[in-house]
Amino acid sequence: MSLLLENARLIDPEKDRVQPGALLIENGCIKAILSAGAEITAARSRAARVEDCGGLFLAPGIVDLGVKVGEPGERHKESFRSAGQAAAAGGVTTMVTRPDTTPPIDSPEQLEFVSRRAQVDSVVRIAPMAALTKGREGREMTEIGFLSDAGAVAFSDGDRVVADTKVFSRCLTYARGLGALVVAHVQDPGLSAGACATSGKFASLRGLPSVSPMAERMALDRDLALVEMTGARYHADQITTARALPALRRAKENGLDVTAGVSIHHLTLNELDVGDYRTFFKLKPPLRSEEDRLAVAEAVAEGLIDVICSMHTPQDEESKRLPFEEAASGAVGLETLLPAALRLYHGGILTLPQLFRVLSLNPARRLGLEGGRLVAGAPADLVLFDPDAPFVLDRFTLRSKSKNTPFDGARLQGKVKKTWVGGAPVFTAE
Template structure:
């Protein structure tokens, strides 16, 4: 059945517009967009009541803990959390137990995801076997099995020869390599960013230069190999000039950042609150502002949740010993709307970074409001206030730094290929 969304604020990241209009969906795709007078087609009418209708979020870097740690997160719970958060496509990480490094493992998770999750799930595969950095995986076979990108996640490939060979092989096949820019020797064991705060709290810290050094090495290898490359998280001002130079030199490089590094800073850790322990560690406010400016200017392309479920046992520990990571599928949009309400970023810019750019980087047709594009949509009220209760999240793990936070912005409905997969009560 056709659906006509009327009286909607259409957030178009491709054209950078935020206008009242109507959108007609047919056969799982967007058929027409109207601004002004709307024809009377034979369609089910969805009155959006002046709320925002935007492309569904495409989230690169979601950890789903199947196989190995299903008690932390399953494809079903992650899919429900994604739908409730306006995420219509998840690109999932291979840092499972065991790692997703064979076509058989990839086909298993793809099958599980299609059975259990109400949203689109695109699995990524490990770049090296076991994510150990010693021997690259069968990139060609994994691509044939459906891998959309290759990454060892936060395990930096320290053997430069292995990494350069993997990049060369990936370039020959047109594969996207996602890396974690970090100098692993400097960052080993770090729980905070070096500076006054870390010193006062007595926390083992890492200099922001570790990110810059890791990125500089990767850029040099990109110049040598010409591969397609995405930096998963750029979080410091020190790394931005190197990224800008690489872009100016014509390298095929994009960069992302996490919603936590955009909306929180190192002071939020306060008295050792382990739900605020993420990787890389939260940065000073000056770095946060520099990263926001980079997103606004388009230097940083993608905002992602970096959804990392951890159970209570791994978080209820002294700060240095606690596991890193936070769940963020359901909090990604309301947290991002903090930047909208503070006038740092407008809605088209936010959805350019959360929907259009990640879709383009993965070669997908979604992430935009245009005739012929998949009808993956999120309807949300950007002004609806609420206090987050972590126990109401759909994720199995509840490790969110936003527990008890006052947020604005609620998802009213999420649509995948025109079918409603979530509707707020």
């Protein structure tokens, strides 16, 4: 079946442009990108279905690197079904899932189980990561080769740092031999232990245990030294401080195979949002100063930071209704990723092609996935959205099982109107 999506403003992150036109889709892939009136008229006559996009923006679907789904072990927090529905509503067409489940995904059997569940229950694509060390305990390397054969797109211990430098160097060396990507959490584990805020005046006034931004720089410096020694492919999951940026810049200038990401929460919120100990704002790493937030946003704009992700971490009500120090860390973000990221567009920090480069094109490229592009032959994973549509977020309308969003009650701009995966509609706004 062929589908023509016409009267759209096409966002091409690869060519850095926005242009009016149409997309012809056949067999789940983009067949052609049409701009001339005669081409569109001819395609309209032979397409099985024609949809008018109403002059809205049509972009590659988001590839969200670092989504936690509660299967196995914590299905009450998030299942593949609920996460898939939330992703589709947020314009996310590929979820790159984390292995920090209960138990961790550290064997081919567990990875195959997760892949089968995802294939049955999720309406969007799933690209699973596997654990780097067994049990995420940082002592013994997993079977990286077998896990790669089973479909793992990268290896990570989630928010746990492999503290033993020798173990981590062995993991990087082995991953280098297989061409596998290692995703690391850059926080010094000793300094970060027990911390729930960034050190400074605000944390002192609130009496919260805090950690210096230097903990991020120290961990990144160690990792980059090991990457230089081993030649491994490396991705830092979240760079959130200005002090870490010079080390990242040097690594790239020196030709290391290094990329970095940042969560949308650290790009759009700062430490003051914690306010009166609001636990929905408790994240890992903790929210940073406004100076750090601005520096990281500038790094995204210049291309130093490659990826924006949701770092979707569902937590149930019981784990958040606790004193700030004791509450669980993390926030859901699949449905709020795009409207929150559009704050950067409305603020003049990023253009729409730049935004979808870090949301779609770069993560797809880094993981070797086919999506993230508007070119003939690419999968027809697409999102249609209105960047100017205003709304006030009500967390109880979210499709995730868990409702722990820091944007509850926030005024946001940008609504997803429709999402396609492989040319098939998986979400249509009411």
